[in-house]
Amino acid sequence: MTAPASTQTVDLVARFPDSVTADTRPGFSGFIVKKENLVEVATAIRDEFGFDLLSSVTGVDYLAENMMEVVYHVHRTTGGPGLVFKTQVERVDPVEVPSLYSVWVGADFQEREAWDLLGIKFTGHPDLRRILMWEGFEGHPLRKDYKEGFFEEETKPFKSRWPDGHHNYVEFKNPYRDNLIFPEGFDPDNYTPKNEDDLYFSLERSSMKKAEGDLNTDHIVVNMGPHHPSTHGVLRVAVELNGETITSLKPVMGYLHRNHEKIGERNTYLQIMPYTDRLDYFNSMANNFGYAIAVEKLMNIPVAERAEYIRVIMAELSRIQNHFIFIGMLINDLGSMYTPSLYAFEERELILDIFEAVSGARMMCNYFRFGGVVRDIPADVLQKIKDLVFDRLPAKIDEMERFLNENEVLVGRLKGVHVLNAEEAIRHSVTGPVLRAAGVPYDLRRADPYSVYDRFDFDVAVRHNGDMYDNYLIRFDEMRQSLRILEQALKQIPEGPINSQKPQYQVRVPAGESYGRIESPKGELAYYLVSNGKPNPYRYHVRAPSFINLTAVETMCKGVKIADFVALLAMFDIVMGEVDR
Amino acid sequence: MYGKGILKGLSVTWKRFWDTYLDDISWWVRGKKRYYTTEGVAHRSSKDARGIFTVQYPEEQLIQPEEFRFVPFLVFDGNEENKEVRCTSCGICAKVCPPQCIWIVRTNDPNTGKPVPQPAEFYVDMDICMNCGFCAEYCPFDAIKMDHEFAIASYDRNVYNLEKLLKPASYYAEIRPLNYNKEEEARKAKEAAKAAKAAAATQAA
């Protein structure tokens, strides 16, 4: 699976001597592309060098240097290490950078996010609206000079907590007595809020461009969510319907935007760890994993051997419980309420018992530390994991398959409903099971192995039809492969220390950048960190698979019936904590 | 045959339905109590769990693993009348706390003005606490620990002060026996080493 491309180094400077320079700042890597040539260079990177998957787009605000930087991470779906290129612009208002929407459609939402949070205007983007905050919100919060209502200090720990820490509600420090800031001279009585016309005008409005011979039907716009039982949380989708067929739709998010990145930039490196639990709250172990890898890369420290195995065991157990829930929830969305999800939750509870025994909490595990894990698995818990892996879970997966797979109603609903084909999926930067169900064997555990995954014998689950039924079946395949990994890991797990470092609450991180990525159950989860040598990260960005997978939802759902839309959305297995962050 | 898949699926639910009764009967035949006993709850949380999966909280409770954590509490040695608070108000927990929900006022000696290793006030805002357990993990004096008590819902917001946070070491030993013994042993070893060193020093002199 590992392509020979992985050994081949990419020399962009030789190809574009005039417009590309290497990034020579200590700790940084990649290339700096001149803004004027960005689209040209990006097209060459995609077509000549074969980096077909745009992993992440994000911005960094270098306030002191009066510079904004946009960072692009690209990968090959055939595997191997990625490529990072950047473009730097002066920090004037507005900051303008050409959009790469025309090269990788997957840049769509990520550029909108960079516009929303950092105020980088991507010229040529077809629909550049705010994505997480609402239209009319004042300011771009991730800029370094933005101070929110409850701003206390630039970095944690706050000095007001110790040694003279009289308890005080932060509300009393703000003139508005709440988490609010208003522009100068703001008069709430004479304020007219901005309406949502921009959103509705971004829909296709195909009612206006009716083709010859069409029936004289009117199109209606339906808002699904944010309070809707089948949108998996607080996602809202504006759907334009012709009868029951979707002609156009736009997801609206940010209803759970918890300012993860802004808070992360204030936290110390260690303090971010429990916050990552709350990204994809089904898989806190996987989130910890990705973040730990990103920081370890930056600190350049090894991980204790036993801890590597514990990490793999936890991550794979997490994947199994996630896929169980996926199946239960999918069936819920199809209208068969409860029974399958009740069965799924039973197995999940047993797995959560293990998480609780090793880490202390069911969902928010906070189990990983830099260089290892918090504590060893107690012997009785290890035995319990073995019981589950060797005894119970294989039988339960079989039972689930017997229960559902051939069910005629389920097959009727799922089979032949097209999700995405390989080309569409890659273009939209879709990763995870949805990409693999479209026939692309791209799994980071094989494509760019991290931790000790290269020691295990397992297959990358692939299916080729790209319809909903394949997307559903691939979850079972993945659970089986996870069990295979678990069986080997449990047999091979060595004795020894569980952390290569001494426990310390403030780690030293040298200046530089790192991009740590793992295969989370939802897709490629990555953390982009920029350190300036201080105890807090300078920039902390999460490449959330659920969020980026949603880029494809519009392409995917055009022309399908609204009832299938609910099931199609379930395919991405989105978690709003990760979408909105 | 159309409908075969549905029947196959129904066979699973049918089996599950009977499991409920069969498991109850097998416990009854063996003369054991399936409900309201620790043994019963343990069985329902094991790999052999089948039949009724419900743990009838509040009549019975899940078996909490030792590491289970909910909200923090402060440990004191001694008894209710004479509380020896372990906390030295060094402030590490307040520094490491990710949402910064710990407030500590250090005691100052009224005569000299120098800090005394004891907290004058200690607050934890339970409505901000994210139960991460960092405070307990990094406390060098084993003074702050994570509680097992979870039924603390109230009709008002919860800001715990020193009085409400303090719990005896015996309680700590009860909920986390392994950790407690480990820490006590480490402490005794440290004290023994210290005594040996002191003895050696006096001998040398």
Next chain:
Amino acid sequence: MEEHKEENKYEGLNLPNYNIPEDIQNVVSITTIDRLYNWGRRWSVWPLMFGLACCAIEMIAAQTARYDMARFGMEVMRPTPRQADMMLVSGTVTKKMLPSIIRLYNQMPEPKYVVAMGACASSGGPFKEGYNVVAGIDKFLPVDVYIPGCPPTPQALIAGMMKLQEKIDKQSIKKVRWYEKGKNDSNYVPMPILGPDLIDVRRNAEYKEAAAKKEGAA
């Protein structure tokens, strides 16, 4: 002892062998009805099917086989607010989401209860400092029970629900707000507006004053 008595004022009244003071003798029938009324209500609190964040997953877990809130008559999750008795605010309340929550709350018929599940709903929790986070749903809605924890385990949630049942037990049909005459919805909350920041229309005057002060200071 005195305090204890105070706490159980209403419960005591409902005991059959309670020595009834003279001035309330004519309401004895009502207190007995109270018992029946509250018994009916406490075992059929239907929650709104409404999840916000991580806590919602624990709420779902509490509904599944292991914890089974059906034992408390709370399994009927209604997706429509018109049929719900209780709003379980399960997760971080963001400014962008708040208008929807207020609208849902206003659409719920009385009697209605609000339970703030977890740290985020109680006071903003670990995300309190965030620019898009409301520091506690109690700034807008009257919260009946606060459940600490992040997230509260399903058992902790059930413990909170039992606390709510206790609260219901203490209510009297004579005093409850939803039978009061001449008042239109005393619990109506005006919709906040999403402006440059979240505008609570009840506090417009305060905002103006604070803004003026700030300008003066600058």
